Amino acid sequence: MRSSDASSPATHDASPAAPDFGALRATAMTLLTGGDLDLADPAYERPLAALSERAGTWLAEMVPGLIWPDLPLEGRPGHVTGSYGRLRTIATAWATAGTAQHGDDAVAAKVIEALDLLYERHYNERLPETGNWWFWEIGTPAELSRSCVLLGDRLDAGRLAAYLGAIDRFCPDPDRRAGWPDASESGANRADKAAIVAFRGVAGRSADKLALARDGLSDVRDGGRHSVFGYVDSGDGFHRDGSFIQHAVVAYTGSYGLSLLIAVAECVALLHGSPWQVQDPGQRVVLDAVERSFAPFMHDGLLMDTVRGRATSRQAFSDRVAGHGAIGAVLLLAQSAPEPYRSRFRELAKGWIERGGASCEVPPYLEQASVAETRRAVAVLDDKTIEAAPEPEGHFVFPSMDRVVHRRAGWSVAISMSSHRTAAYEAINGENRHGWYTGDGMTYLYTGDPGHYGQDFWPTVDPYRLPGTTVDPRPRADLDFRVHRPPSPWAGGVVLDGQYGVSAMELIGDGVSLRARKSWFCFDTAVVALGSGITSFDGRAVETVIESRATDQDPHVGDGWIHLPGVAGYVFEGARTLVETRTGRWRDINTGDDTAGAFEPVTRRYVTFWFDHGVNPFDARYAYVLLPNATRGRTRFFRGAQPARVxxxxxxxxxxxxxxxxxxxxxxxxxxxxxxxxxxxxxxxxxxxxxxxxxxxxxxxxxxxxxxxxxxxxxxxxxxxxxxxxxxxxxxxxxxxxxxxxxxxxxxxxxxxxxxxxxxxxx
The missing domain is CATH 2.60.220.10 (Polysaccharide lyase family 8-like, C-terminal)
Structure with missing residues (x-):
């Protein structure tokens, strides 16, 4: 439900006089390729070489009449989208000065030949949607619309009309789902479609489409009911407390919320200064979200998995990659944002980039950034008047999505809870097949190894022993097309003076009798975790996991405490410890059509501590203290002094x-x-x-x-x-x-x- 005080959408003339489509295309090309570059600047060597290499690889592997053997197309709309994505990469290289493919007629011809094949057999206005609607209405038209802009006059009028006709069939506007016209688009899906229609409008020189893109963001058609520039009180979109929800009940700031941020940034940048410039005063909702919704979950340039839902199972989309997406979107927003947003966004982005590469010769962001992203980032990094913003310190509660983040200098702790309002997990389209317990109080610890969760954590961690969870570790079937919400209303927390907090959830086991009451107390140097009322009648042992950490370090076990070098100290009584090497495959947790993981096994060494509550526990309890970045001596001292008393x-x-x-x-x-x-x-x-x-x-x-x-x-x-x-x-x-x-x-x-x-x- 959208709040009643959301800004009213602005209305505009759909056909401005004398539009300059040439200027719009130039803007679009700068967004896609970086525009006119100083090729003598060494900053561009890396992104240009990377783009050339990727495009060269896809060109070398193309097969006439088949395109790419590893992406069989018949009956596979996800592979159709993937093929369009590769062609967009090649078209980008062809259109970007300084690449090996720039301006090569043979390269353009191969791309157009492949686009013809895809149009004739797999994506045209005569075809029905099959399989996942997203590939037809967002995935493929997103790639095709941008390819049409990149190729420009290399597409003759007939071809361009055909390709755009296919886009118009499946993504005619941002407002409705083509395959289900009664469904109004919201959240990230609406923003993604607005960007598609905007680029399609540039490619086809269509004033009407550009107006649809702009007005679609504000949902002018339905009076702002699904505007991305308004707060919601329930369902999809940004909530006043900083939460972002998609699919009605899933915490998705770092996936769908990120897609919305990127799409809005593109639309605003593309239309800025044109007759279709976005002028909705509600833009501040998205601008405010940078600090309110995203910054608390950004740690040293990565975007925490606690708000990425099923996207954590995507091998190619780690928390670092998601963080890079957020940085790129914030830098793009900064170009046209008013003050004080403009300066603040640049400070935030600079801080994220620099901290994410503090020990690297080249920051990881610049290692992976596109040419256009590099241009925007270098401008900020080289500007000595811009001071890098420090990481935020404080306690952040997001009641509308049952998430909590506690931050201090050098470390962060995030807690994923669930209730009858917020899903414990979502598993669809072959993704997140082992996500059974990710919303049962999973506790994420970020210290000096910020890449911990992005380095093959998800296929190798024991999914029955996720940190912070209390579980009945019975064997479970792989999840498929299931969203689970426990029936309890109890999940959330309080924040004191922006710095401290207490959070709690009532655990009701998924398909079992297990019940527990779990809480976390967050202080300056410690997080105290308590559990009570742990009860189960299913004839199996129940466990509470303190930590399951991938590390090469050996734990030092003391009397009622454990120290894990480079990670934390842990204070507790009566827990069990295990050091083991675990092997898994990304394909085991993700078989999605366009996101499936590799079959090759990956291996990591884990140190795990847990409480064994025994078989059929009744009113069992636990207590432990987490001391992020603590030394061995401080851990020992905490155990004896007990500065935090239960x-x-x-x-x-x-x-x-x-x-x-x-x-x-x-x-x-x-x-x-x-x-x-x-x-x-x-x-x-x-x-x-x-x-x-x-x-x-x-x-x-x-x-x-x-x-x-x-x-x-x-x-x-x-x-x-x-x-x-x-x-x-x-x-x-x-x-x-x-x-x-x-x-x-x-x-x-x-x-x-x-x-x-x-x-x-x-x-």
């Missing part, structure tokens, strides 16, 4: 306290420390400098009003959210209107006059 770990209450912070998950009404609540909630308190700062959230979204009572006198109210009312005195009462707040945090700061009280944990 006050309670039951099915009613989970609570942890440090010297200045107190966090609690009230699964029911109850009391802990000096705090009593009348309904379930997640709460965090900080005491410092004579003040008490309290934040609370209702992850279940079931309460309208929450009442908190403090068992000590307080002074006056220093500040409070407009949803918070305070009655001070000997037993201050804090009334919070949580209804309709969609799981967000509410805070209040009070003068702290009262003396200390003893700690207690009441059910």
């Amino acid at each position: 006050l309670c770990n039951t099915t009613a209450l989970q609570a942890v306290q440090t010297r200045t912070l107190f966090g609690a998950v009230f699964w029911t009404a109850g009391t802990a420390w000096i705090v009593s609540v009348d309904k379930p909630c997640v709460l965090m308190v900080r005491r410092s400098s004579g003040r008490l700062l309290l934040a609370v959230a209702d992850p279940t979204r079931t309460a309208d009003v929450l009442r908190i009572t403090l068992d000590r006198s307080m002074g006056g109210v220093i500040r409070a959210d407009d949803t918070v009312t305070v009655s001070t005195g000997r037993r201050p009462a804090i009334v919070v209107e949580v209804g309709g707040s969609l799981g967000r945090s509410h805070s209040v700061e009070l003068s702290d006059f009262g003396g200390p009280r003893s700690l207690r944990c009441d059910r």
Whole structure:
């Protein structure tokens, strides 16, 4: 559902006077090839050589009448898209100055011959859609529309009309699905189609198509109902809390959200300065999303897997590749964005590029960037007036997609939860076949080895032992066309002063009797994980996994702690440890038509720690502390000093306290420390400098009003959210209107006059 205060879409004249299509094509060519380059600049040697090599490889392997033997076309729309993609690569090389193929008539002829074959047999206006609609309506027309722009006058009028006619058949506008006209496009699919129609409009010199592209982004046709420039309260698109959802219930910032960001950046850049320039004031939704939705999940230039859904199973689309896509889109947006976005985007991109290659002679981004991307990146990297933005530090909660990120200098922890609002996993089109537990509290740790999850992690990790999860590790069948949401409303968290947080989820096993209550308490140097009420009646052992890390380092096992060099320290009692070499294949987890992994086996060495709760556990529990980047000495010290003390770990209450912070998950009404609540909630308190700062959230979204009572006198109210009312005195009462707040945090700061009280944990 789109929010009622979304910006109204701008309307425009569909046929501006005297459009300059030549200027538009020049803009499109710069976007696709980099435009006029200084070929003497050594920065372009690498991308030009890489493009030449790729194009040369595809040219050498072409077979007349067949095109590429490894992509059989009959009945395989994914291979048709793949073939168009290779032809676009060759056409790009042909159109780019400085490549081995530039301006070669024989190269252009081979590309056109192949395009003719594809049009005549596999992609024309007379064919019905078969298989996955996406290949017909987005995948193939995206490649073909850009190839038509690249080839330009090399396509005679008849050919161009034929190719564009095929595009018009399957992607006539961004608004509707050609194979299902009653379905209105939304989110990334709408943005992708707008970009296709825009490039098709340039290739065909069509004012009407360019207007459709621009207006499609705003959904002028339906009054902005599915505009990509508006917030949504449910379903596909950007939510106010920074979440991005696609397929109604899947956290997809790093996949579909990334596609939307790239497509919007292309459309805005292509149409900028033309009669069809995007002028919708709602553009700020996408511009704001760069920092609100994407930056928290960017770690040293990569885009975290916690928000990439089934895309994690794509061998060629690692977290690093996704991060590079985000960097490229942000740099492109910066070209036409107003201030302060323009400067901020360049600072962010510069920081991501530099940190992602801090130990490399050439940053990985420039190793993989296209010629056009290199041109934009080098301009920013060489500009000494642009300061690289540091990584954000803080605690980030995304209630609408059940995700949490906790960040400090040098490390990040991300937690993937699920509920009846957010899918635990999605497995479609042969992808994510072993993703059974990725939404069951999987905990991602990023430290000095940011490429950990992108280096063959997914085909080699034990999918029954993902870090942070509590599982019944029964053998399971490969997933296929399944989206699973557990029936519980309990998932979410609270953020205190933007720096600390507590999160929790109620685990309801997928197809088993397993139940558990899981929580995470995030502090400056530690994350404390608690589990309670772990119960199962299926006759099998249940496990909670602390860590499953691919590393060549050997763990040092102490008394109640383990240190893993270069990764972290871990503090716990009674866990088991395993060091093993694991082998898998990308093809085992992805058999998609256009994303299938390789059959060749890959191997990594894993260190795993886990709790064995035994067969048919009843009300079992666990507690452990994660100390990212900790030394062995600090891990040992933490074990002895216990600066983070577990006050309670039951099915009613989970609570942890440090010297200045107190966090609690009230699964029911109850009391802990000096705090009593009348309904379930997640709460965090900080005491410092004579003040008490309290934040609370209702992850279940079931309460309208929450009442908190403090068992000590307080002074006056220093500040409070407009949803918070305070009655001070000997037993201050804090009334919070949580209804309709969609799981967000509410805070209040009070003068702290009262003396200390003893700690207690009441059910």
